Amino acid sequence: MTETQRQTHAIVVGSAPPAPAAPLSAIETLIKSSLTESLRDVDDPPIQALYDVLRPYFVTAPEGEQITRGFEAVRTVGAIKQLYTERIRELERDLELSAAKHEWQLDEARKAHKDRVEELRKEHNVKLEEIRKEHQAQLGQQAQQYEVRVKEKEQGHQNLLGLVKSNAEDASERLRQELEKTETERRALQDQIDRIGTLSIYDGSITRAEMWKQLVAKIDDRELNRRLPSTRATTLSQSEQRSVNRLLERIDRKTWTRETPAFYKAVLKCLGPILNAPRVDDDIPGIELMDTHGRTDLLDGYAPDVAISTAGHRKAMPHELYGILEFKVCEDAELETATRLGQAYDYVRRVQKRQPERKKFFAVLSNVRKNVVITLEGTVLRKYSSVDLRTLLLFLRHSLGGCTGDSDFKPPPLAFSLPSSDLTKLLGSSRRNIVAAFKYEGETIAVKCTRTDISAEITDEINILERIKSTAGRPHSLPELVYHDAGREFGMKPVGKPFALVSHSCAETFQAALHDILGALTWLHGLGIIHRDIRIDNVILHEPHGRRPHPVIIDFDHAIDISADEELEVLYEGGYICCPPELVCDAEFDILRDTYRPRRRHDFQGFVLLVLQCLLPARFKGFRSYNLVHPNCDERNDLKQLWDDLKASAVWKPFVEEVWDKDTVDCAMLERMAQVYMFPKRRARAKQAAPTKQSTPTMQTAPTKLATSIKQATPVNKTKNQRKPKA
Numbered sequence: 104m105t106e107t108q109r110q111t112h113a114i115v116v117g118s119a120p121p122a123p124a125a126p127l128s129a130i131e132t133l134i135k136s137s138l139t140e141s142l143r144d145v146d147d148p149p150i151q152a153l154y155d156v157l158r159p160y161f162v163t164a165p166e167g168e169q170i171t172r173g174f175e176a177v178r179t180v181g182a183i184k185q186l187y188t189e190r191i192r193e194l195e196r197d198l199e200l201s202a203a204k205h206e207w208q209l210d211e212a213r214k215a216h217k218d219r220v221e222e223l224r225k226e227h228n229v230k231l232e233e234i235r236k237e238h239q240a241q242l243g244q245q246a247q248q249y250e251v252r253v254k255e256k257e258q259g260h261q262n263l264l265g266l267v268k269s270n271a272e273d274a275s276e277r278l279r280q281e282l283e284k285t286e287t288e289r290r291a292l293q294d295q296i297d298r299i300g301t302l303s304i305y306d307g308s309i310t311r312a313e314m315w316k317q318l319v320a321k322i323d324d325r326e327l328n329r330r331l332p333s334t335r336a337t338t339l340s341q342s343e344q345r346s347v348n349r350l351l352e353r354i355d356r357k358t359w360t361r362e363t364p365a366f367y368k369a370v371l372k373c374l375g376p377i378l379n380a381p382r383v384d385d386d387i388p389g390i391e392l393m394d395t396h397g398r399t400d401l402l403d404g405y406a407p408d409v410a411i412s413t414a415g416h417r418k419a420m421p422h423e424l425y426g427i428l429e430f431k432v433c434e435d436a437e438l439e440t441a442t443r444l445g446q447a448y449d450y451v452r453r454v455q456k457r458q459p460e461r462k463k464f465f466a467v468l469s470n471v472r473k474n475v476v477i478t479l480e481g482t483v484l485r486k487y488s489s490v491d492l493r494t495l496l497l498f499l500r501h502s503l504g505g506c507t508g509d510s511d512f513k514p515p516p517l518a519f520s521l522p523s524s525d526l527t528k529l530l531g532s533s534r535r536n537i538v539a540a541f542k543y544e545g546e547t548i549a550v551k552c553t554r555t556d557i558s559a560e561i562t563d564e565i566n567i568l569e570r571i572k573s574t575a576g577r578p579h580s581l582p583e584l585v586y587h588d589a590g591r592e593f594g595m596k597p598v599g600k601p602f603a604l605v606s607h608s609c610a611e612t613f614q615a616a617l618h619d620i621l622g623a624l625t626w627l628h629g630l631g632i633i634h635r636d637i638r639i640d641n642v643i644l645h646e647p648h649g650r651r652p653h654p655v656i657i658d659f660d661h662a663i664d665i666s667a668d669e670e671l672e673v674l675y676e677g678g679y680i681c682c683p684p685e686l687v688c689d690a691e692f693d694i695l696r697d698t699y700r701p702r703r704r705h706d707f708q709g710f711v712l713l714v715l716q717c718l719l720p721a722r723f724k725g726f727r728s729y730n731l732v733h734p735n736c737d738e739r740n741d742l743k744q745l746w747d748d749l750k751a752s753a754v755w756k757p758f759v760e761e762v763w764d765k766d767t768v769d770c771a772m773l774e775r776m777a778q779v780y781m782f783p784k785r786r787a788r789a790k791q792a793a794p795t796k797q798s799t800p801t802m803q804t805a806p807t808k809l810a811t812s813i814k815q816a817t818p819v820n821k822t823k824n825q826r827k828p829k830a
Contacts, residue, residue, distance in 0.1 A: 134161060134173035138180065153180065311445030318448070318484060327486045331476060331494065334501040339377070339493060346373045347492055354471045359432050367394045367408060370430060370471065374409075377496050378503065382414040388513070389414030390425065390503055402453040407466075411503065413514065421457035422529045422537075425503055425512045427466040435473045439489070443468055444477070451479045459534045460515045460554060465502075467495065518552050520588060530598070536561070536660070540598050548585050549657075552592035564660045565593050567632060574630060580623035580655050595657075599643035602654050604717045604780070606644050613717075614777035616644075616654045620710065621770040623656050628703045628766070631666025634659065635677035635701060637709030639716045663701055672698040679728035681709035684746045684763075687731065687739060694732045707762035707773070711749070714776045754779060 135154050157180075161172035309317075319327055339347065350373040353359075359366040375392045382389035391414040398406045401419060409428035412419040427450045431438060447466040455464050468475045474495040476487045490498070504510035517523065521541050530538040530549060538551045553561045568584040571577055587593035600606070607613040620642065627634060634641075634656065641658040661676045675686060675694055683705040686692050692699075716723050730738040749755040750763075758776055761768050 131158065131162075133170070134177065137174065137177045310442070311449055312441035315441045315445035315448060322484060326484070329485055329487045331487045331490050331498055334497040337497050337501045339496065343377050344493075346376070347496070349373070350471060351492065361432050362396070362408065362430060366432065367396055367430070371409065374496065378411070378499055380414065391415075392428070393419045395419050402450060405450070405453070407450050411499075420526070420529055421454065422517060422532070423514050424454050424458075425510070425514060426464065427451065427454065429466060429468050431468070431470050433470050435470065438468065438470050438473050439475060444475070444486070447477055448479070448484070451477065455479060457529065457532055458514055459532060463511045465512055469495070518554060518592075519550055520592060521550060541594070543585065543594060546596065547598050548594045548596045549598045550592060550594045560660050561593070562590050564662070565589060567659045567662045567664065568593065568595060570630065570632070570664075571627075576626070578619070578623045578626050580619040580653055581627070582655055582657055597645040597647070597655060599645035599655060602639060602642040602644045602717070603720070606652070610777050610780070614774050615651070617714065617774045617777050618770070619653050620656065621773055624706050624710065625770060628706070630664075632662055632664050633701045633703060634662050634706050636661045636681060637706050637713060638678045638681045639713050640678070642713065665701060670700060672700055674698055679731040680723075680726070681712055682731060682742075683708055687742050688746065690734050693734070703766040704762055704764065704768070707768050710773070711758055711762055711776070718780045
């Protein structure tokens with residue numbers, strides 16, 4: 104390396120440059136362009152920096168050597184660049200070799216790892232197979248132990264089953280003996296019923312005393328002598344205490360020797376201000392004591408002495424009763440007799456029948472000094488020990504909740520959309536529907552409302568009634584739809600009274616009524632509508648002002664329209680008493696589950712039984728038609744026998760043959776069924792057999808043999824020598 108190159112190298116590596124000389128623009132430009140050409144693959148800023156370092160070296164040179172030094176510096180820079188370029192190439196080659204070596208090492212490591220993984224997998228499979236075999240051995244051992252335990256348990260169950268079978272056989276024998284005893288008692292009771300007659304307080308002929316004795320015989324004594332719940336939170340005011348004392352003094356002085364209007368008035372004068380509470384709203388309906396001892400229309404012809412009803416009404420209604428107070432003027436020892444307790448229980452049952460949604464009911468049997476409370480919750484009867492009048496009043500004030508509306512005895516609100524102030528009478532109720540008479544636009548109509556969320560039946564009934572209304576020529580013996588709320592309630596007219604023979608004075612008027620019923624059925628059948636529930640409960644007698652009374656067929660909730668399909672098969676949903684004889688006489692037919700084809704003749708067959716019920720109502724009292732769902736029950740056998748006797752009777756055979764297998768009948772011939780009975784004699788017997796006010800009501804618990812009713816039917820005979828046909 105020459106001296107010039109060493110100086111240039113020293114300048115490039117960082118030695119201090121000499122002081123700059125005067126600028127030589129032409130030489131500088133030439134040298135800079137040469138430097139740029141030598142370093143053409145380098146960016147401009149490094150070239151400018153290198154030029155600024157080298158410039159003092161050739162600028163300070165003597166004149167004439169500047170170009171020589173400049174080009175010498177350029178050559179030196181090129182040589183340095185060459186050295187660095189070669190070094191970089193060497194480094195790149197080394198890097199490539201290192202990368203190749205690393206890749207080879209990586210491949211070797213990958214192969215070694217793969218081999219190791221395969222080796223570990225084989226070792227794992229071997230261990231897994233050993234564990235599986237060990238588990239299989241344990242499972243087999245456990246299965247053997249389980250089978251042993253199962254066999255032990257099976258043996259224990261077999262032993263227990265043998266013991267149960269032995270006990271069951273003993274229990275079956277005891278039950279068979281009890282059944283024989285019960286059957287003997289039933290027959291004896293049936294004989295007693297046949298002797299007593301059919302006067303009924305609850306669809307039968309057992310006395311209230313006998314009914315009460317039978318009830319308490321099955322109840323624990325603890326349920327019959329409970330203590331009345333304590334009511335310490337309520338007290339009587341001083342004025343109320345004085346009123347109670349005055350009433351008790353009058354009772355002790357024996358002011359009354361029997362129950363008279365003055366007695367009830369005095370009792371209400373004392374008890375009313377203590378228990379009465381004003382009506383606030385539907386949640387707090389209030390309480391009012393009402394004298395009902397003369398209200399025979401309150402509970403199916405029976406009149407409790409005092410009714411505890413909701414406030415704000417002119418008279419007590421069955422669906423608004425909280426409870427019943429039955430007063431007796433008697434000594435304390437004479438109060439709790441079976442007859443009087445049975446009377447109170449009978450009233451409770453009748454209220455329960457009118458309020459099926461309510462759970463708890465009560466009645467009080469009292470002679471003012473001594474008071475007995477009985478409650479009925481479902482079928483559970485409780486009788487509480489007697490208490491004095493003050494304790495009774497505190498209990499009633501607390502339990503009835505007149506000021507709060509919070510009471511277990513509060514009657515459930517009615518679901519009608521019409522205002523309760525327009526309600527005039529409750530016509531009927533069940534767990535599904537309730538029917539009441541309302542004042543509506545100046546006339547009285549019957550409103551039927553469903554209690555349940557299932558509205559299919561009432562919707563179908565509304566559709567049937569709408570079709571009847573919209574069809575021209577509707578007979579007056581069919582109801583007229585007034586309004587409806589689809590799926591919930593509807594109103595129809597007219598409203599009448601029960602259809603009964605006593606409402607007709609002679610055979611002609613009764614025959615005219617039958618003519619109207621048959622005409623209505625024939626008109627319905629022309630539309631393809633079958634009522635399927637023709638019975639005496641579903642016919643009312645309407646008495647329009649200035650016109651002849653006429654019957655009206657009601658209750659179309661089970662009616663069906665077969666106009667679109669005459670072979671339609673459905674379940675039987677009509678009344679059991681009017682079940683078609685072809686179903687009743689078929690021992691294999693299940694009334695609840697099997698389907699059948701409704702026929703028009705079924706309505707006429709029900710009509711025959713309807714007339715028979717009118718002529719001989721006593722013989723159908725106590726007939727428990729709901730038992731017909733059982734194939735071999737007494738009621739089903741009785742109804743079969745009834746149809747057999749009707750077909751064998753000289754009087755009834757023509758009528759039965761007319762409706763037995765024909766859908767189109769001779770209505771004029773069927774109307775003559777009205778002439779089977781001799782009306783004057785029947786009316787005379789009705790007056791003679793009418794129960795007096797003091798007669799003891801009775802209740803029937805066993806079915807009546809319907810077949811005997813046929814022998815009671817006597818054909819009309821206006822000639823003395825005409826022979827009576829045998830049944």
